[in-house]
Amino acid sequence: METNFLVNAVVYLGAAVLAVPIAKRFGLGAVLGYLIAGVAIGPWGLRLITEVDDILHFSEFGVVLLLFMIGLELEPKRLWALRRPIFGWGGAQVGAVTVALAGAALLLGIDWKVALIAALGLSLSSTAIALATLGERNLTATPTGSASFSILLFQDVAAIPMIALVPVLGVAAAQGSEQGLLGGLRVVLVLAGLVLGGRFLVRPVLRYIAATGMREIFTAFSLLLVIAIALLMQWIGMSMALGAFISGVLLADSEYRHALETDLEPFKGLLLGLFFTAVGMSVDFGVLFGQPGLILGLVAALLVLKTGVLYLLSKAFGVPRSQQALFAFILSQGGEFAFVVFAAAETARVFSAGVAAVLVVVVTLSMVATPLLLLFHDRVLAPRWREAKVRPADRIETQEDHVIIAGFGRFGQIIGRLLRANQVALTVLDHDPDQIELLRKFGLKVFYGDATRIDLLKAAGAGKARALVVAIDGIEDSLALVDAVRANFPDLPIMARARNVTHLYDLMDRGVTIIERETFESALRLGQQVLRQLGFGAWQARQAAHKFRQHNIASLQAVYPFYKDQDQTISMARQSREELDAMFARDLDAIKQEQNSWNDGDKPG
Template identity: 50%
Template sequence: MSQEFLLQAFVYLVAAVLAVPIAKRFGLGSVLGYLIAGVVIGPFVLGLIGSEGEDVLHVAEFGVVLMLFVVGLELEPALLWRLRTSIVGLGGLQVLATSALLMAGGLAFGLPWQAALAVGLTLSLSSTAIVLQVLNEKGLMKTAGGQGAFSVLLFQDIAVIPMLAIFPLLAVAPASAATDDHAATTLVASLPAWAQTLAVLGAVAAIVLAGRFLVRPALGVIARTRLHELFTATALLIVIGIALLMSQVGLSPALGTFLAGVVLANSEYRHELESDIDPFKGLLLGLFFLSVGASVDFGLIFAQPLLIGGLVLAIMAVKFVVLLLLARVFRFGFDQSMLLAFALPQVGEFAFVLFSFANQEGVLGPEITSPLVAVVALSMALTPLLLQLNERVIQPRLGTTEAARTPDQIDEQAPVLIVGFGGFGSTVGRLLKANNVATVVLDNDSDRVDLLRRLGLRVYYGDATRHDLLAVAGAAKARLLVIALDSPEHTLELVQIARKHFPELVVLARAFDWDDAHDLQEAGVQYVYRQSLDTSLRLGTDALRLLGFRGYQATRAAQTFLRHEEESLRELAKQRSDRTVYLSAARERIEDLEHLLRADLEDSNEMRDLGWDAESLREEVRRSQLANNRAVAD
């Protein structure tokens, strides 16, 4: 192993370890941290990785290859069918509209129609790697905007296949001899354009057939060996083998592995493949983001700042407007429309592949692709910042200016007011209703309210952080306020409003973790419930029973644990201001709990309750008597 390789690996890892936690600390997300670190260590700042930033990028693209394989594995037919409207409709219209507008821009700059079409198609794509990473980090993938972004990205990834197929037909100049070593080693480089198109379609068909009739049986054979490391090696072999094959026929390796993932999505080995690939995917994606930052050609940017900057702004503005209009056409709410538009205006990583391919095929010349590659890298780097802008500036100021649904007229009052009727709140509400306790339920998700009403539940639409709406809902006469909102910030805001305007109202609030619970306690909430605590204890109790503990022992241990947790929550809140003291006290509480449970277990034989697991106790007595009888007989 060369010293140069070790040095490069060391530089990348140090950059990631230092930059990403700092970026996360300031709420910028890991992707922006990687990009900034790449710029700093790149050839145009510290120069720690030499002047081959783009060469490193080609290696790091294997992270995108692995990511698209995993994305393909997650595309079960049921999911594709459920998203069919947004994939074909929203995704298809986005690609067509954006390509047409950007092609018109290319024609205005004097490009031939073939080159303008290639540029428009390429720039219509967005970055699957960056967008999915950022949306997952922010927990936005399950939102309407997140699902819409996923659908658009999925259509774009599929659309790259026909793009690669038609690019050879758009050639306006002889194909370049070889723009890089990879291009020179492709098996189809010397074929005519129509033959290259057939090769593309044949390669796609080969992957589909091999995935169905060759890879699945092979995975079955490997699985029967029960050697986990062999299965991991096989998973990597599949990805690397397909990537190599696609490179040899001039196709993008990422597209090949994406198709293979889709073919294997219904396989019984899907989850095992995904878990084996995931660690490599995460590491190499980080390297990819670092390399994008390192590959930004600041020399070209500083030489033509107005051109590069103008192109970045124009392209992202066109994509933003198209996405925003389509989101409104597909009836997205204002917040989700803005999320979709701010998530996808950048140009994607496939642009590097397509521009290289277009250059190789004589569709575009280096004088066109060089500035556009810089535009791609800059637009990708701006994406996390745009999402931060939307989250911290746009939504707080403009998110409420949308023509919102008018709060419902509430014509009843009850002793219990429930705010938030998702999974957590609906469980509480159904339990109370089953015991003839009247409730008034408020929720500010209009789609959820409409759905629950169709299910026969009385739920009112409205923003409970408005004290006038709380008053109309009967907060002044109610005994209990149950807060089951999904947002800790909104929960705390509602608590403060309730404490100020309805001080006699007893508040029971949902918390997500210890920090949320401490915030609620400091706000004066006496009844705080961490959402996963009771479920975790039930699971732990069942686990103890399955391991041979009697029901009494397991339940007693869970109750002891719960009492200790509640005491710890109250006691540790007093040390919150000093983090060091807080952590020290938390360690002491954990050790105290372990000692308490251990002592309780040792004394459990003296506290047996024959009413618990009576049959198992009788069986134990019978076994003991039989053993004694055998001993006497001997």
């Protein structure tokens, strides 16, 4: 048994390590990589793993952990503030998709009970796929992420009444009124226990365990907490993921929130990967090969109808136009809870075994199709949207004796405001139409265009400008602009922003001498403030920052001739650190000797 477990672990991990990086390399995304790995090692691939159902049930715990950690990010006040989008947007999505799918099924002559339960189950989306995609694309905090999360949370809640509705429509024996009352009472007691326990029991236990200083016990309790809650929710017939989410919300304002997140993150990632792998393994190609036309037609119909409804709803949900198609694709697939709804429908004899098998394959294939739809969006729709936003460059009024600022983001704006306040004539170039319209509302003269174009630079009066400030975000665009100016306007002084040390050296290679690293000075000033907060005198902190700056600049200049020689660069960097340590050690000795006079307020210079 142990040997079999270890062999399976090797197979899962090996498949993931091989498939996911390859999928990411070709822009397919991690989720599709896991799905491909599952198909490859499953019953219809190399048959390395056959216990698909057991693995699928176990890996669903990854979804539970995911919802628990999302709950940790949402304090009760914030969750209460989201009640309208959760129930308003979520209810609209489930209702509209159900009506569209059930209506299409009824037009095909399908029994209304089958049509209704199938439509309800298919209206649910995959929490695991959607949230993983939002996280992978850094969309969680955007309007698209907020709308998606609200809908997914409502779907988790809505799955419970859907499952409860199935026996009413079937021939399964209904529970007696006494059993119904006991079940309802059990739900109320468990939910009340979660609220009270999260507030008054779990936190003292976490405090006690944290005081022991044993990190592994804290991790063990974190897992115990989530597993126990999941089992409780399963016992009362509710969603394990929903229970975990509620518990996370109750601990969101706890001082142990970050420790819980840190301990559970690795388990969540691995189990979610296992879940996607298990979904790939569970594709029943026997059913697919038996009725390929029907299955593929149903998958296409589901994706078209659901995506269309979601796209229309996205306009009402405040999703930006550029992300409306992406929002629809992210939620287009069937969800994990659809498997539960269809299993309940088969047990209650609303579905035949054949209908249930077909619908399970449809849901699974829709999950597999989601990364492909996202790839289609990235490769086809997104570029067209960007092209549609492109407009001709603005006509620029030729100026003389002015300063050109290329790039007017946060960095360029500070420079521009300073120069404008001192009556310096400006010509500002930027390539973001939305940014330009916003800045023009505040009376700033900003022109749209690609600053690396020679004709645009000539129109901007580069030949008669006093200076060019390169504040472009992109490193490659920044260097291309410097190259263009050096070739065509060799006498124009260039002052540039460097994103990092490599960018600094690239600018120095091009003869730019006035360069500011965008984070260095601000970080140095904050470090000086930290020294003051720790009790260092003002002069002492200022001198420490000044010496660090001088040493850093000298080190950069010393390394510059050799920066393309990696071994030499590493050696010189090590030597520089040793010199810096020795210099600060000497300073500390001197400071100790003069500490008394500084404390009396007689500080040098």
